[in-house]
Amino acid sequence: MATIFRSYNWSSGQRSDRSAGDRLRHRQKVREAIRNNIADIIAEESIIGKDKNRIIKVPIRGVKEYRFIYGENSPGVGQGGDGEPKPGDVVGQGKDGKSGQQAGDRPGIDYYETDVSLDELIDLMFEDLELPDIERKRLRQIEIERLYRQKGVRRKGIRVRLDRKRTARSRVKRKKASLRRQPSGAPAERFPFHKDDLRYHHTVTDTRNESNAVVLCIMDTSGSMDTMKKYLARSFFFLLYQFICTRYQNVEIVFIAHHTEAREVTEEEFFHKGESGGTFISSGYVKALEIIEERYHPALWNVYVFHCSDGDNFESDNEAALKAAQELTRTANLFGYGEIKPLGSGYYGSSMITFFSQIQEPNFQTVQIQKKEDIWTSFKTFLSKDRAREDAA
Amino acid sequence: MASDYDVADLERWNERILTLVERFGLDPFPQEFEICDYEDMLSYMVYSGMPSHYPHWSFGKSFEKLKTLYEYGISGLPYEMVINSNPSIAYLMHDNSLALQVLTIAHVYGHNDFFKNNFTFRSTRAEYTIETFKGHANRVRQYIEDPSIGLEKVEAILDAAHALSLQCRRNLAIKKPTVAEERQMKLEEAEPPVDPFSAIHRRHQHVQPDLDKVPLYPDEDLLIFVRDHHPQFAEWEKDLLTIVHEQAQYFVPQIETKIMNEGWASFWHKRILDTLELPQKLQLEFIVRHTQVLRPTPGSINPYHVGMKVWEDIEKRWDHPSAEEIEEYGPRKKTGKEKLFEVREVERDTSFLRRYLTEELIRDLNLFEYKARGNEHVVTRVADEDNWRQIKETLIQNVGTGTLPVIKVIDSDYTHNHTLLLKHAHDGRDLQLEYAEKTLKYVHQLWGRDVGLETLLDNRSTLLTFSDGKFAIKKAA
Numbered sequence A: 001m002a003t004i005f006r007s008y009n010w011s012s013g014q015r016s017d018r019s020a021g022d023r024l025r026h027r028q029k030v031r032e033a034i035r036n037n038i039a040d041i042i043a044e045e046s047i048i049g050k051d052k053n054r055i056i057k058v059p060i061r062g063v064k065e066y067r068f069i070y071g072e073n074s075p076g077v078g079q080g081g082d083g084e085p086k087p088g089d090v091v092g093q094g095k096d097g098k099s100g101q102q103a104g105d106r107p108g109i110d111y112y113e114t115d116v117s118l119d120e121l122i123d124l125m126f127e128d129l130e131l132p133d134i135e136r137k138r139l140r141q142i143e144i145e146r147l148y149r150q151k152g153v154r155r156k157g158i159r160v161r162l163d164r165k166r167t168a169r170s171r172v173k174r175k176k177a178s179l180r181r182q183p184s185g186a187p188a189e190r191f192p193f194h195k196d197d198l199r200y201h202h203t204v205t206d207t208r209n210e211s212n213a214v215v216l217c218i219m220d221t222s223g224s225m226d227t228m229k230k231y232l233a234r235s236f237f238f239l240l241y242q243f244i245c246t247r248y249q250n251v252e253i254v255f256i257a258h259h260t261e262a263r264e265v266t267e268e269e270f271f272h273k274g275e276s277g278g279t280f281i282s283s284g285y286v287k288a289l290e291i292i293e294e295r296y297h298p299a300l301w302n303v304y305v306f307h308c309s310d311g312d313n314f315e316s317d318n319e320a321a322l323k324a325a326q327e328l329t330r331t332a333n334l335f336g337y338g339e340i341k342p343l344g345s346g347y348y349g350s351s352m353i354t355f356f357s358q359i360q361e362p363n364f365q366t367v368q369i370q371k372k373e374d375i376w377t378s379f380k381t382f383l384s385k386d387r388a389r390e391d392a393a
Numbered sequence B: 001m002a003s004d005y006d007v008a009d010l011e012r013w014n015e016r017i018l019t020l021v022e023r024f025g026l027d028p029f030p031q032e033f034e035i036c037d038y039e040d041m042l043s044y045m046v047y048s049g050m051p052s053h054y055p056h057w058s059f060g061k062s063f064e065k066l067k068t069l070y071e072y073g074i075s076g077l078p079y080e081m082v083i084n085s086n087p088s089i090a091y092l093m094h095d096n097s098l099a100l101q102v103l104t105i106a107h108v109y110g111h112n113d114f115f116k117n118n119f120t121f122r123s124t125r126a127e128y129t130i131e132t133f134k135g136h137a138n139r140v141r142q143y144i145e146d147p148s149i150g151l152e153k154v155e156a157i158l159d160a161a162h163a164l165s166l167q168c169r170r171n172l173a174i175k176k177p178t179v180a181e182e183r184q185m186k187l188e189e190a191e192p193p194v195d196p197f198s199a200i201h202r203r204h205q206h207v208q209p210d211l212d213k214v215p216l217y218p219d220e221d222l223l224i225f226v227r228d229h230h231p232q233f234a235e236w237e238k239d240l241l242t243i244v245h246e247q248a249q250y251f252v253p254q255i256e257t258k259i260m261n262e263g264w265a266s267f268w269h270k271r272i273l274d275t276l277e278l279p280q281k282l283q284l285e286f287i288v289r290h291t292q293v294l295r296p297t298p299g300s301i302n303p304y305h306v307g308m309k310v311w312e313d314i315e316k317r318w319d320h321p322s323a324e325e326i327e328e329y330g331p332r333k334k335t336g337k338e339k340l341f342e343v344r345e346v347e348r349d350t351s352f353l354r355r356y357l358t359e360e361l362i363r364d365l366n367l368f369e370y371k372a373r374g375n376e377h378v379v380t381r382v383a384d385e386d387n388w389r390q391i392k393e394t395l396i397q398n399v400g401t402g403t404l405p406v407i408k409v410i411d412s413d414y415t416h417n418h419t420l421l422l423k424h425a426h427d428g429r430d431l432q433l434e435y436a437e438k439t440l441k442y443v444h445q446l447w448g449r450d451v452g453l454e455t456l457l458d459n460r461s462t463l464l465t466f467s468d469g470k471f472a473i474k475k476a477a
Helices: A019-037 A037-045 A120-127 A166-182 A227-247 A268-273 A280-297 A317-332 A352-356 A374-392 B009-023 B038-046 B057-071 B098-117 B119-124 B126-146 B152-166 B180-189 B224-230 B235-256 B258-275 B281-296 B302-321 B323-329 B335-348 B349-356 B359-364 B388-398 B433-447
Strands: A004-006 A053-057 A076-079 A090-093 A111-115 A141-154 A201-219 A249-258 A262-265 A304-311 A335-340 A364-369 B033-037 B080-083 B089-094 B367-373 B375-380 B406-414 B419-424 B449-455 B458-465 B470-475
Touching: A004 A280, A004 B009, A019 A120, A037 A227, A053 A201, A076 B388, A090 B089, A090 B367, A120 A227, A120 B235, A120 B419, A141 B367, A166 A335, A166 B080, A166 B224, A201 A227, A201 A280, A227 A249, A227 A304, A227 A335, A227 A374, A249 A268, A249 A280, A249 B180, A262 A280, A280 A304, A317 A335, A335 A352, A335 A374, A352 A364, A364 A374, A364 B180, B009 B033, B009 B098, B009 B258, B033 B098, B033 B388, B038 B080, B038 B089, B038 B323, B080 B098, B098 B119, B098 B281, B098 B335, B119 B126, B126 B152, B126 B235, B152 B235, B152 B433, B224 B235, B224 B406, B224 B433, B235 B258, B235 B349, B235 B375, B258 B302, B258 B349, B302 B349, B349 B419, B375 B388, B375 B406, B406 B449, B419 B433, B433 B458
Parallel strands: A004 B033, A201 A249, A201 A304, A304 A335, A335 A364, B033 B089, B419 B449
Antiparallel strands: A053 A111, A076 B367, A090 B375, A141 A201, A249 A262, B080 B089, B367 B375, B406 B419, B449 B458, B458 B470
16 A cells, blocks of 8 residues: 655745635625615714724625524533533533634534725725716816826837847847858857847827816704714715725815804814804805905816705805805805705704705705715715716716 | 754654553554644644645635734634544644654644544544545535636535535434335335234224435535435536535544544543653743643633543543442453453443543533523533432534434425425524524525425424525424
8 A cells, every 4th residue: 555645846936826816806796785874884883083004994795604503492512621511501602603723513603794994895895886967177187197108119219128038039039040041050058139130119298187176065063953863964074075086096085064153174173063052054055155256266267066965054044155155056066955954853943955946056965864874875876877867878 | 932952852752652662452453743833733724634625715714714813912823633544644843942843743643643542433444534635625626627617616515515414313323224224124114013912902004105205314514415316416516516415524523533633642641741750941841832722721621621520520430439439330351451452342432431431520620511602602500419310411402413413304395395304303402593593594595496494493383495596484384
């Protein structure tokens, strides 16, 4: 009986990584599962205003492997360690708590989570969304990216760009050709490089036009905006902000908080601080118009304006707000208004959505958010409404 | 890590081990060892040690999982991996030390001998293992590359088939009757029993058995049943079900003999290495490694430890039976070693533990029974006089395929609309409902029509159904 030993292959760099294909497919499935669960993730996980590199644990539902298994009421047998186990002792964790090399004398429940960085999650979320009315006018394309890239070979060039591989190859070609020309003759002893053999990389400069965008986030921070409403508004802004970031390389953001007066605030203040007071929606719009006038000329910038409020505006301000809103729709690429009306918060009678319905401009959008789970769906409709209209046109 | 040996060393040790293997009477297949690194080892673990295996994302998933566990040091890799084939192939990790390799080689011969001689493995046809898996791999790849089929469709079938693959017959040594035989059995059952006093008894009422029912007797091979009774399956779909079923059947004996097999290999590597007269340096490391593998894992069952204890106990009890044992069973007709080899051939985990796990051993192994309470395992019984039998029963329920619910096809035309009716043979353990729902969905996907599963939930008979794309639970009043 001959025993065979096959020794370890050191040149295993060339070894096939046999599970690569299956791993890739698994990862695709994970991504798919995340995308299908985004609405839940956004509703559950407070990702708002968090660091982009933060790792989020995402439960995966799509890639579990199900079988018929026994449930909770099935007893098991274990071995005691040191000392006598007594009835009533807690000896371990169910489900995923098992550890050890030989664990798993019974099929455990397949709990599965994966770590995703926020950045990656955002990518996934916005993969199939498009900015509505993404009108990148030529004048607005300002930033020019310059880079060099290789394109083909040339016979002339500078020394540093010498393509040694091609040069050697063309020498070999010439050598073969010369042999054929003199079939009888013995090959020459030396066959040096010739000027004609030399090949150089050719580079071209590449220019890319990049467009600029500014997002103006306006939020109602009046007293009637309670914690829940603010949370919903912030989540919505957060999505918009992240989304626009993925679409433009150069995005600037302006945060405006308003009650009866408006002021420009930092991101930190915008997302985390609360204020109180009455509501003049127009104040926020006027402030936005001022800022656009001062810093972001619509000829050079793609301007997006979003406003979140509970729609509880001071009656006398409505006319002024409407006027300012119309002004904004003329200036901005897109002006969106989101109204936060949580269920059970009572209906305050006035809804700006009905009032704003007077605005006929196609780049004006309204959306209503009632509960956490609505955020993702309303966000999607917010962006897709416009596309539908474009398709119809 | 620089290795302290080369292949020539391994060959030399292997020679010496083989001599002992023969002297002890072990009877293995010819053995091949392949030395690999840890990534290869991970791959072999994922693909059940097969050099060639069909692709599926679930293998990618387990690879990532194993790799993460290994790299974070949560779990080590097995020192060895050996597959049931003729010749047997085993993988040795290149980074392991010489002592570990020697231990592993001895251990591998234990497994190899067990594969060759235990009755449960007779159905696995070890001489064709490698080729069979290779053939399966080629066929699946061919379907994936076929433009009229493609990855998505193949994956859909495989996903469903994997979920059901272990819903198959467990004792493959019992021949499955053919439909003709089953029909004959039905007819014989309907015959009146032989009655010498027929004159004074009421005449037996003859009931014509319904021979058109499919299946005639409950069928445990779920995939095969669906394959044979689905009217619209294409050949490739049938073939995929066959492949998954055949592979599951190949692994059933290994599931059925986990404790025996690991115990047997550990028992013999210990015996071999003790006889081998290792140099002291190797001897010390061997003791450490051996203890690491054999130490009980508190809270669960270490099959190496439990198995080896039972084997040792059998040998002791047959070589040196106690006075009570002689009184009860008479003098032993076999020596310990003869008994060992007999048991290794004719038992599997359930019967092995039922016959040879004694009260003393249960106490010695410090076994206890636990139940889940919330997310914790709480001890319910300890091995005292009143409870050891129950602990033994629970253990037997949880070894081998006992961890898998028995589910059989009862009827393929339930309520006369081609509903597939399954029945869970309830043994006191309820099904996990979420998993039952999702798995039933797979049955539905394969069957293509309504499916139902009869079971007990909280002692109430319950029908889980999947019809019109919806899952429903109907509890009996």
